[in-house]
Amino acid sequence: MNQDYIQADPWSIIEEGFDREQVKSSESLFxxxxxxxxxxxxxxxxxxxxxxxxxxxxxxxxxxKTRVGWWKNGYPExxxxxxxxxxxxxxxxxxxxxxxxxxxxxxxxxxxxxxxxxxxxxxxxxxxxxxxxxxxxxxxxxxxxxxxxxxxxxxxxxxxxxxxxxxxxxxxxxxxxxxxxxxxxxxxxxxxxxxxxxxxxxxxxxxxxxxxxxxxxxxxxxxxxxxxxxxxxxxxxxxxxxxxxxxxxxxxxxxxxxxxxxxxxxxxxxxxxxxxxxxxxxxxxxxxxxxxxxxxxxxxxxxxxxxxxDITIEGDVKAQQGIRFNIFQLNQTYLGKDSRLNIGPKGFTGEKYGGSTYWDTEAYCLPFYMTTKNQQVAWNLLQYRYNHLPKAIENAEKLGFSNGAALYPMVTMNGEECHNEWEITFEEIHRNGAIAFAIYNYYRFTGDYSYIPKMGLEVLIGIARFWHQRVNFSEEKQQYVMLGVTGPNEYENNVNNNWYTNYLAKWCIEYAIEQIGEVAENYADDHERIMAKTKLTEAEIKDWAKVAANMYFPYSEKHQVFLQQDGFLDKEMIKVQDLGKTQRPINQKWSWDRILRSPYIKQADVLQGFYFFEDHFSKEELERHFDFYEPFTVHESSLSPCVHSIQAAKLGRMEQAYTFYLRTSRLDLDDYNKEVEEGLHITSMAGTWMSIVEGFGGMRVLDDTLNFEPQIPEQWTSFSFKINFREQIVTITASKEGTFFELTGNDTLTIKVNGKFVELIPGKRITA
Known part of the structure; x- marks a missing residue:
């Protein structure tokens, strides 16, 4: 039973009646x-x-000081x-x-x-x-x-x-x-x-x-x-x-x-x-x-x-309250004024997670700040990581990497890794890929390439060097493999060939090579400076390309899906619906040993990859992977429901998308995970925003064009939001009667709505 003492209201969080049992929860919520x-x-x-x-x-x-019973080389101090x-x-x-x-x-x-x-x-x-x-x-x-x-x-x-x-x-x-x-x-x-x-x-x-x-x-x-x-x-x-x-x-x-x-x-x-x-x-x-x-x-x-x-929702007060609570807390936590600061998973609401920076910023928060503020705010978040590049190289050196390979920290305040659980510190290396993806995502959305020659290419080179050194060649498979990793799904540690991590590594290397060529062609001075600084050679780039072209990905011919990792199908494949409610949440009811041997997914690995690289896969492939993995997902990570909501909406499964949206938007208000007294889930709140804008609004940037494929949940009369796209403000209102667009700016803007080009004119309401 979720908590239900917070009253539904479109603009306020309200508690009536004094209950000592709720004091700590309310201290977080308010x-x-x-x-x-x-x-x-x-x-x-x-x-x-x-x-x-x-x-x-x-x-x-x-x-x-890190508190561990058995100190190992490479542990953060x-x-x-x-x-x-x-x-x-x-x-x-x-x-x-x-x-x-x-x-x-x-x-x-x-x-x-x-x-x-x-x-x-x-x-x-x-x-x-x-x-x-x-x-x-x-x-x-x-x-x-x-x-x-x-x-x-x-x-x-x-x-x-x-x-x-x-x-x-x-x-x-x-x-x-x-x-x-x-x-x-x-x-x-x-x-x-x-x-x-x-x-x-x-x-x-x-x-x-x-x-x-x-x-x-x-x-x-x-x-x-x-x-x-x-x-x-x-x-x-x-x-x-x-x-x-x-x-x-x-x-x-x-x-x-x-x-x-x-x-x-x-x-x-x-x-x-x-x-x-x-x-x-x-x-x-x-x-x-x-x-x-x-x-x-x-x-x-x-x-x-x-x-x-603001995002307005007509006809559903709880949904409206949920999204505004999420937007409010994000703005209370970070306003983008200071590139020395970042967004901690608990913000200013508790001590869990150390109040530090995680990969959540690049994977979930950047789109929110990039589109609801100006691109300088997103630039500041990217500059934060560039400023920490020397520490990322140090982090990699501590683990035995060399030649400027960079491993960005799982948890940090100053660029230095400070997470003290080995299966995350050493193995949850997919965070490197989120940094590179944020650079790509920034350029894709803003059209501003200047970050890459100024700062970003050095980051991409350090990350590519890390992936090149992290893989090894399997004589048996005649491909490059990646051993001993943990994906976003932390309910499986120390696995081989996590599909999401392998796919990110391949993409990061290919993207770095592509940007080296782009900078060489159009920013010759920057290219010369960066090549001299990093001592990068054509021979090294060729070695990278060889790894990317021959990366191994576990795949099931029987199910026609990429596998989360080697051996995933060896588990006892009991679906979540067949798991008794008394067993949930498993992270509070089961031993860690039992969780690691189960097929249960804390948050999507494969589906996270399909979210990042949606245009690499067909809708049929998404549907097949969604139907295979979602039944095993317990959503005990705050970052899980939002990705599932977006993908359910893309598949036209609006009731399921709506259910996931309510879960992500009211995760803390309704205390789904029975832990709100420890603080709020700030970074996942940006995922809630994405559930509406990218899920129900269908917003994408494809071929340098802003795209929308709006759908409206049955429970809503309408919803509306604004997007700052390249210094022009687009207001989108979706209702049962249709979708309406208004443009604030000086120039016309051509967008795509449901696959068709639509020209927006400043000050004119367009029906599409």
Whole structure:
């Protein structure tokens, strides 16, 4: 049974009623971020129940020493951790000396949370009866500013409903924070200074080992029925914490309001010795605007984001809520402003996966950012990988590769591999192919070739060298084989000749050779520079070509399908439909040994290849492979349902495509995998976007032309989205009556709809 307490609403995530069992799940679901930082939806006031405290700063990490029982050569020395950062949201409240704590209250009524995705704010309200019998009404609004992305704002309203009382409020900044997922319980932060000036307070600290310096700051003001309390607060300070206590006497039903600004200044953006100065400048800007004006700017900023990235669905509120939740969280995580940053699978919502960069960015996220923003955002994501090329070469050298072969990391913060499971670190090498595919995909969509001669060709050469060295020639098969790998389907480790990995290797080599020729012909200076830098020779290129032309692919004549890997048909081929529901999810019910011997697929391997290289295969081949593999797929990877949704739509199986879409779009809202309390699945949310745009919208770029083959699920009245294609905005609306296109730009644009050319004219609505 999936969770169902989140109410269906087109623009908001809403929870009504206080349930202690849901607190950690809701902390994930109501998370907020602004690209520079983010935080789980922890309560501002103290909460003694089960909670997962989490605040995170983009790009700030700690290299936690790898914890393995048996060290092997080539193991990464550390597992990078996104750090749980000092907490600035805290506000301790006591009423007649009784702490306000929802876990100990006699009664909590009218509890409601709302995450307003349209305007970018989070609100919580409740009426609680405290152990001393006092009735308290609270309403809190919080947001992380897009306009001033180093700060956030809290407006905390409090009323006592049944007595005149003394209320004590202590807004604070706490640097004594630990990660839940520390391998060795290391101390991640070292506090260097705690300071208080007037109504402002600061904790200066730096990370151990990586030495990121951060100033966590706050400013608070208290009002009673709109009148500001002028008395100076009492300063409360410990070795890790600084707070300001305001004690006020209030009559029944009077409203106390605390306005708090807080956030982080980081030495990634400011000189180390100027962080407090930078914090004061931010606070000056925030306080001069005030809470209401800053909130208005937040609404305007989000309106601008939604103007381009929104997908509207008529007739299906749960589907509408699902896609907007996914789009909202993607934009909260990454806005494309900084090429030093990337998109972690949990974003700012939890600690799992280390908050690091995976192949998800290139395989799933790039299309979303490339089409809903401008091509500079996609360029920044590609530049991130080019900047890490020296580390990718180092990673390969550690495993015994040479001559500039590059192995991009499975998990990274700085380009260095930091994943500590050997079957993934050493063997899930398909991630190299996703990097190369992203370069191809960027050019295919934008038409901008300049990245390849400037940066991309060096990346492609390093990747081709890796694949050339990773294969070996099988005398028995008289072909090149690849041994000991793990594909995207992590439920099969250390296999030989994973079809997806072999196919990627062949394609990468051929694509690299093709681009070397293209650059030689049209960018002679770049070609000369790159050949000299990489010491690449014609003889080496010929050796690559020989490997690509003679790659082995396992194939079943009986089933007429490519096999996931050698020996796949030796398994006991029991389909998922014949597996008892009590056995699911198998990753929580079965031993790893049993999973590895089963035919069950965590996410598609072969079908992932058919998704990337759709134009290499016929529709009949896709159908045959889809029908063979989908019945064995348990979809226990967040990246699985979206690819299946797109392919089901291509095959005209709209009911199945719709079912997969709902699963990917509401994966976290409905907690399909029973793990949402650990954080959200951010990168797979880009796959949800693809399910609509590429699945139901049928969008492709073929022969340098934008193509659409729209289909509409029976449950929907219509759907609409926008695409930024080469600096021209195309709006597509599909309904039961037909499909309509509108073009915003200066020039006409010729597209293809269901195989026929259609000319779009700016400002004119075209029916196709």
């Amino acid at each position: 998370s907020i971020g602004n690209g520079a930082m983010g935080q789980r939806a922890n309560f501002e006031e103290h909460y003694s129940g089960e909670t997962f405290q989490g605040s995170y700063i983009a790009g700030v990490y700690y290299p936690d 550390y597992f990078a951790k996104v750090l749980n950062a000092p907490n600035w949201i805290g506000i301790n409240i006591s009423i007649n000396q009784e702490p306000l704590d929802l876990n100990s209250c006699k009664k909590v009524e009218n509890f409601r949370r709302e995450l307003n995705m349209k305007e970018g704010w989070y609100k919580r309200s409740f009426v609680a009866t405290m152990p001393n019998g006092l009735e308290v009404a609270v309403e809190v609004v919080r947001f992380l500013s897009l306009a001033l992305d180093e700060t956030g704002a809290i407006q905390y309203h409090l009323q006592i409903l049944n007595a005149d009382v003394e209320v004590s409020l202590t807004p604070y900044v706490d640097g004594g924070i630990k990660n839940m997922d520390s391998n060795w319980a290391d101390k991640f932060w070292n506090i260097t200074n705690i300071a208080s000036e007037g109504n402002r307070a600061y904790v200066n600290s730096h990370t151990m080992k990586t030495d990121f310096s951060v100033c966590t700051f706050m400013q608070a003001n208290v009002f009673v029925d709109g009148e500001k309390i002028e008395e100076a607060p009492k300063v409360e300070q410990t070795e890790t914490l600084v707070g300001h206590t305001y004690s006020v006497k209030v009559a029944k039903n009077e409203t106390i309001t605390l306005i708090k600004f807080g956030g982080y200044t980081v030495d990634r953006n400011h000189p180390k010795d100027k962080l407090m100065e930078a914090a004061n400048k931010v606070l000056d800007k925030a306080s001069s605007l005030g809470f209401d004006a800053l909130l208005q700017k937040q609404k305007e900023s989000w309106a601008q984001i939604w103007e381009m990235s």
